[in-house]
Amino acid sequence: MAQQTRAVTSAEAEANVVRVPAGSDLVEWYFEQGWTDGLPVVPPTRPRVDAFVEALGGNPHFVECKVPPRHGSLSREVLAINMVMAGCKPEYAPVVRAAMLSLTTDAFNLNGVQATTHMAAPLLIVNGPVAREIGMNGDCNAFGSGNRANATIGRALRLVLLNVGGGWPGELDKSTLGHPGKYTYCVAENEAASPWAPYHVEKGFALEDSTVFVLAAEPPHSVTNHVANDPEGILDSIASAMSTIANNNAVSSGHCAVIIGPEHARTIAGRGWTRHDVRNYLAMHAYNLFSELTFNERYGKIYNRNLPKWYKRGPGSRIPIVPSADHIHLFVIGGEAGRFSAFIPGWGHMSSPVLRSIEALEGDGTRKAAICVDGTCYI
Amino acid sequence: MTGRKDMTAFDPRGVVETEPLELAARVGGLDGLRLGVLDNTKWNAGRLLRKTVARLQGEFSFAAVNYYRKESFSKDADPALIATIAADNDIAVTAIGD
Numbered sequence: 031m032a033q034q035t036r037a038v039t040s041a042e043a044e045a046n047v048v049r050v051p052a053g054s055d056l057v058e059w060y061f062e063q064g065w066t067d068g069l070p071v072v073p074p075t076r077p078r079v080d081a082f083v084e085a086l087g088g089n090p091h092f093v094e095c096k097v098p099p100r101h102g103s104l105s106r107e108v109l110a111i112n113m114v115m116a117g118c119k120p121e122y123a124p125v126v127r128a129a130m131l132s133l134t135t136d137a138f139n140l141n142g143v144q145a146t147t148h149m150a151a152p153l154l155i156v157n158g159p160v161a162r163e164i165g166m167n168g169d170c171n172a173f174g175s176g177n178r179a180n181a182t183i184g185r186a187l188r189l190v191l192l193n194v195g196g197g198w199p200g201e202l203d204k205s206t207l208g209h210p211g212k213y214t215y216c217v218a219e220n221e222a223a224s225p226w227a228p229y230h231v232e233k234g235f236a237l238e239d240s241t242v243f244v245l246a247a248e249p250p251h252s253v254t255n256h257v258a259n260d261p262e263g264i265l266d267s268i269a270s271a272m273s274t275i276a277n278n279n280a281v282s283s284g285h286c287a288v289i290i291g292p293e294h295a296r297t298i299a300g301r302g303w304t305r306h307d308v309r310n311y312l313a314m315h316a317y318n319l320f321s322e323l324t325f326n327e328r329y330g331k332i333y334n335r336n337l338p339k340w341y342k343r344g345p346g347s348r349i350p351i352v353p354s355a356d357h358i359h360l361f362v363i364g365g366e367a368g369r370f371s372a373f374i375p376g377w378g379h380m381s382s383p384v385l386r387s388i389e390a391l392e393g394d395g396t397r398k399a400a401i402c403v404d405g406t407c408y409i
Numbered sequence: 410m411t412g413r414k415d416m417t418a419f420d421p422r423g424v425v426e427t428e429p430l431e432l433a434a435r436v437g438g439l440d441g442l443r444l445g446v447l448d449n450t451k452w453n454a455g456r457l458l459r460k461t462v463a464r465l466q467g468e469f470s471f472a473a474v475n476y477y478r479k480e481s482f483s484k485d486a487d488p489a490l491i492a493t494i495a496a497d498n499d500i501a502v503t504a505i506g507d
Contacts, residue, residue, distance in 0.1 A: 048418045056418060065421050074419040102423035111419045142483035147507055193421040335450050380483035 045091070046107055060115070064198070067188050067213060071115035082110030085123035087391055094127060095134040098141035100196025104130060112193060116186035121164050122179060124388050126186050128242045129154050132384040133187070139381045143246045144197040147204050148278060150377035151211040152191075153247035153287065154184060155361055157230040158240030160388050161218035168220035170365030173250055173372075184214025209249045217363055223292040224362035225299035232305055232360075233385055239400035240388040245287055245359065246377035248277060253371040261298040264371070265311050271373040272316035272351045275323050280349075282336040282378025285357045288312060289372040291364040305360050313355040320347040336379060359383060436500055439469040445498030447486070448478040454506030461502060473498075 050059055056073035060066050072078075083090045083106050090107035097104050113126055133140050133152055143150055156166055167177035175181065197203040205212075221228045230241040255267040268288060272279070279286050290298065290308070298308060320343050324332040333343065338353050352358055364370065376383070389397035436442060446462055448455050462474060477494055479486045482505075494501055 045424070046420045048420050050416045050418045052415045054416055054418075056416075059418060074421075076417065079419060097423070100425060101427075102425050104423055108421060108423040111421045114419075115421060139484060141485075146483065189421065194423040380481055 046111060065193055066115070067185065067192060069185075069213070071189075072117050074111050074114040078114045079107060079110045081120050082113050082118070082123060083107055085120035085391075086110060086127055087395060087397070095131060097130075097134060097190060097195035099145050099202045100194065102194035102196065104134075104190060104194050108194060109190065112189040113182075113186045116189050117178070117182040118186050119164070119178070119182075122183050122186070124240075124391060125156060125160060125164065125183055125242060128386050128388040129183070129187055129244060130190060132242055132244045132386045133191075135384045135386075137382040138244065138246070138384050140191075140195070142380050143377060144191060144195055145202055145204055146377065146380075147206045148377055149205055149207045149209045149248060150246040150278070150381075151209055151215050152187060153211065153245045153374065154187065154216040155229070155243045155245075155287075155363075156183075156216070156218045156240070156388075157221065157228050157243070158235075158388070159238060160240035161221075166216075166218035168218035168363050169223070172217045172220070172363050172365075173215075180216050180218070181214050184211075184216030187216070188212060188214060211247070211249055215247070219361045220292060220363050223295075223364075223366065225295055226305050226362065229359065229361050230385065235387065235400050240390075241385055241400075242388060243359065243383060243385045245285060245374070245383040246381040247287065248375040248377075250289065250372040250374050251277075253373060254369065255294070255371075256369045259297060261301050261303045261308070261311070264294045264298060264369075265308060266315065268371055268373055269312055269316040272312065272375075273318055275318050277351075277375035278378045279351045279375045280318055281323065281334065282380065283338060283353055283357075284378040284380065285359060285376045285383050286352060287359045287361065287374040287376070289361050289363045289374065291368060291370045291372075292362060292366055293369045294371045295362045306355070309355040309358045309360055312358055313350065313352055316351040317348040318351075319345070320349050321345040323349055439465070439471070439500065441470065441472050442499035443473040443475065443497065444471045445494045445501035446474060446476045447494060447501060447503040448476065449482045449503060449505060450479055451482045451504075451506045454482070454504045457504045457506040458502065461504065465502075 057070045060071050086106040086109060091105050093103045093105050094109060095104050143152065164179045166179045191197045219228055230239060231237055235241055251271050253268050253271045255264050258264045274280060337349065341349055387400040389399040392398055446458050448458055475497055477490060
């Protein structure tokens with residue numbers, strides 16, 4: 031729906047404007063205000079901000095969402111300011127907007143994600159034509175540096191979480207360690223290299239739809255396997271990476287992501303295994319023994335209220351890393367060469383990932399989005 | 410630097426619209442009051458609360474001690490639970506216990 035436009039009052043027009051002394055070094059000035067992520071920002075100008083507001087649908091004072099734990103109002107102008115500061119291009123606007131709406135969905139529990147002592151950071155994975163159109167990287171070094179769209183979309187989210195959400199380290203962000211994904215943590219699925227349907231199609235969207243997926247996540251843990259020529263061998267290596275007693279899925283259940291590198295994916299799919307087979311195999315074979323999770327009662331009896339009630343808690347009981355195969359979110363990402371995959375633990379049962387369509391902005395200002403309910407999608 | 414304010418910058422923080430809440434009236438003493446204890450289900454919250462309550466009971470004589478627990482330490486307590494605690498107790502104590 032197009033937002034109704036109305037005259038902007040002078041107070042609104044000046045709401046986010048600050049006058050600073052002539053000759054100020056604005057890059058340093060933003061550092062002094064404490065409004066950066068620790069890296070220099072691009073100082074916003076009125077023409078740049080207006081261009082991003084236009085890309086977001088106009089109506090600069092329309093509030094898209096409120097961002098916890100500070101609960102600052104994310105108006106389109108404020109989102110535009112943060113996108114400019116991050117170094118985004120205006121064409122990234124639909125992706126950043128969809129990601130922010132996903133992060134502020136109740137089920138994601140952004141309030142908890144921002145404030146937790148755990149290191150979780152929101153991971154954003156983009157599917158569909160938009161990822162290709164804006165030049166996102168799901169190929170070589172996808173989780174690393176070197177791609178403007180990946181880097182600045184993720185950075186824009188972080189700047190919003192800091193500036194609007196108030197997730198400043200040591201203040202409202204109480205993370206003991208944090209992780210590098212708190213600068214930027216944004217990739218695309220390598221749909222072209224995948225032998226399977228893309229993630230969003232598995233979830234019921236159409237191939238031509240574009241989506242964002244957000245997960246409160248630990249960093250990727252590399253899985254190397256250069257010897258297996260069958261699905262079981264590769265997946266046993268991934269299950270091994272999943273089956274530690276120290277990641278948050280092991281102790282708090284919930285969702286996680288598994289990233290299959292293209293070479294591994296071709297080997298697995300070449301034996302006729304589907305995405306469904308892969309997720310079920312991992313759900314069944316990634317586990318710890320309850321006795322391992324409880325240190326053989328070295329520190330007294332432990333029940334662990336964060337694991338599902340229906341888990342049997344005997345010494346020899348297997349405690350799965352995820353409570354169902356649907357808690358594993360499978361993506362094919364990475365470069366053509368290299369027999370590597372990755373396991374990305376989530377935060378735990380405290381946050382649910384969100385998959386949302388990226389709404390295309392039509393010429394008349396309306397938004398066109400795929401609606402996907404129970405696997406049935408329509409425009 | 411002239412001190413003349415003639416450059417434009419943009420504040421990226423957005424407005425916080427809050428309604429101030431008044432603190433509940435403070436109690437003068439603890440004897441004879443009903444104590445509500447809210448466990449947030451963190452690893453060590455229950456242990457910390459039990460020891461805290463034991464020390465308080467050594468010093469004060471409560472009319473009742475009522476225990477409650479949140480469904481998840483990372484999420485807001487159910488408003489119905491908060492209403493129950495408020496209705497059935499005079500004072501409340503909670504703990505994180507990470």
